[in-house]
Amino acid sequence: MKRANERTIVFENEAxxxxxxxxxxxxxxxxxxxxxxxxxIEDDLLGTETWEKAESELLKxxxxxxxxxxxxxxxxxxxxxxxxxxxxxxxxGFAARDLGIPFLGxxxxxxxxxxxxxxxxxxxxxxxxxxxxxxxxxxxxxAERQFRTPLELGTQRPPSAQWTATAAGACMVEKEKSAIxxxxxxxxxxxxxKIKDPAHMGAAMAPAVADTLFRHLTDxxxxxxxxxxxxxxxxxxxxxxxxxxxxxxKLGEEADDIFFDCGENLYQDNQDVHAGGSGxxxxxGLLSGHILKEMKKGKYRKLLILGSGxxxxxxxxxxxxxIPSVSYAISLERCIDGIVS
Amino acid sequence: MxxxxxxxxxxxxxGAICCIGQAxxxxxxxxxxxxxxxFVVSGVILTAxxxxxxxxxxxxxxxxxxxxxxxxxxxxxVQKTVDEIGFLGVFTGGIQNTAAGITVAxxxxxxxxxxxxxxxx
Numbered sequence: 408m409k410r411a412n413e414r415t416i417v418f419e420n421e422a423x424x425x426x427x428x429x430x431x432x433x434x435x436x437x438x439x440x441x442x443x444x445x446x447x448i449e450d451d452l453l454g455t456e457t458w459e460k461a462e463s464e465l466l467k468x469x470x471x472x473x474x475x476x477x478x479x480x481x482x483x484x485x486x487x488x489x490x491x492x493x494x495x496x497x498x499x500g501f502a503a504r505d506l507g508i509p510f511l512g513x514x515x516x517x518x519x520x521x522x523x524x525x526x527x528x529x530x531x532x533x534x535x536x537x538x539x540x541x542x543x544x545x546x547x548x549x550a551e552r553q554f555r556t557p558l559e560l561g562t563q564r565p566p567s568a569q570w571t572a573t574a575a576g577a578c579m580v581e582k583e584k585s586a587i588x589x590x591x592x593x594x595x596x597x598x599x600x601k602i603k604d605p606a607h608m609g610a611a612m613a614p615a616v617a618d619t620l621f622r623h624l625t626d627x628x629x630x631x632x633x634x635x636x637x638x639x640x641x642x643x644x645x646x647x648x649x650x651x652x653x654x655x656x657k658l659g660e661e662a663d664d665i666f667f668d669c670g671e672n673l674y675q676d677n678q679d680v681h682a683g684g685s686g687x688x689x690x691x692g693l694l695s696g697h698i699l700k701e702m703k704k705g706k707y708r709k710l711l712i713l714g715s716g717x718x719x720x721x722x723x724x725x726x727x728x729x730i731p732s733v734s735y736a737i738s739l740e741r742c743i744d745g746i747v748s
Numbered sequence: 749m750x751x752x753x754x755x756x757x758x759x760x761x762x763g764a765i766c767c768i769g770q771a772x773x774x775x776x777x778x779x780x781x782x783x784x785x786x787f788v789v790s791g792v793i794l795t796a797x798x799x800x801x802x803x804x805x806x807x808x809x810x811x812x813x814x815x816x817x818x819x820x821x822x823x824x825x826v827q828k829t830v831d832e833i834g835f836l837g838v839f840t841g842g843i844q845n846t847a848a849g850i851t852v853a854x855x856x857x858x859x860x861x862x863x864x865x866x867x868x869x
């Protein structure tokens with residue numbers, strides 16, 4: 408691998424996504440991509456006593472499913488990279504405890520999955536490790552407690568609220584040639600346009616996505632049209648609109664049909680989720696399930712995946728801080744026998 | 749007055765106060781916690797300037813049940829206790845008058861938490 412310009416790592420047939428698994432909740436199961444998940448859980452508590460324990464169980468099961476599908480065992484996995492939205496990423500930490508795989512906690516808010524895969528790709532490309540599992544999770548109930556109010560309080564959600572997805576995704580990243588190659592990845596810078604309103608998270612994150620997108624295109628000498636789709640995490644309708652405007656202004660071309668936002672598409676309009684889906688599980692769940700499947704089928708051959716995360720907390724907001732955001736990009740290509748097809 | 753008229757007045761006034769709350773949720777960025785606090789404080793202020801008591805007389809439970817009514821209880825309690833015992837009433841009057849409401853809220857919240865489990869919406 409080598410670095411292109413400042414922030415892009417180019418992999419030379421050194422990193423592949425060899426397997427993926429995703430599990431989601433009932434609401435996600437009733438959405439347009441409900442049948443693309445490996446499993447839809449019926450009980451939001453997954454048989455545990457608290458929401459936090461449930462989310463950890465959700466993440467653990469998703470990782471085990473990914474490992475199971477690959478035909479490997481836990482001991483074959485060298486590193487486990489994962490993160491979530493809970494304070495001190497306890498969902499991931501406790502899942503790692505149960506899994507017993509060497510663990511590096513990741514945090515990029517809703518961009519955690521892409522950050523994990525990017526890091527995992529570097530691990531395997533370096534030759535130091537062979538098999539890495541990259542994962543992320545989110546759960547509606549833990550996010551409510553974490554960022555707004557606990558469910559027990561029974562408060563009303565405003566129309567502008569996003570719905571944190573109850574979902575987890577896990578991808579196995581290896582140096583072994585397989586159908587989905589990680590071609591390159593671009594690191595993000597934390598961008599802050601002084602937006603303070605958590606109800607406009609999309610507006611806060613769109614500039615960071617644009618920054619990483621343009622950086623990736625410049626570093627890899629590509630254009631937007633080189634990709635079948637450019638997939639974003641949870642910008643939502645409003646945030647995606649802002650991104651398209653920035654792209655149009657800077658690149659001079661309309662690219663309406665190229666973008667696909669996971670958060671906007673996770674739920675149907677009639678599911679009353681107000682402003683769309685959000686959370687690590689949005690992009691983690693759809694990437695590890697639906698998107699990998701479409702690539703294997705040949706429907707998508709070249710994709711650019713941009714995760715975005717708002718690096719704020721309740722404390723920072725209460726202290727009057729704005730919402731800084733970061734975005735990571737990975738470029739995936741479908742290849743058969745090592746040839747892109 | 750007839751009971752039905754009393755009921756209609758109560759629901760119209762109570763409903764109107766709730767509509768204000770709904771408008772705040774839908775059209776402002778105020779969190780629900782801030783809206784509730786604003787209601788209590790508004791109740792206190794409106795009582796202090798003499799507007800809320802006539803509303804209570806007019807609409808009964810329609811004015812006392814919404815959270816502005818709690819502010820009214822706090823303020824009215826202070827007024828009453830200050831009249832009775834003087835300056836110390838500023839500190840004791842509010843809680844004394846709302847003691848029943850607060851205790852009921854705490855007690856039934858506890859019972860709810862013990863009996864029921866929350867679910868995702």
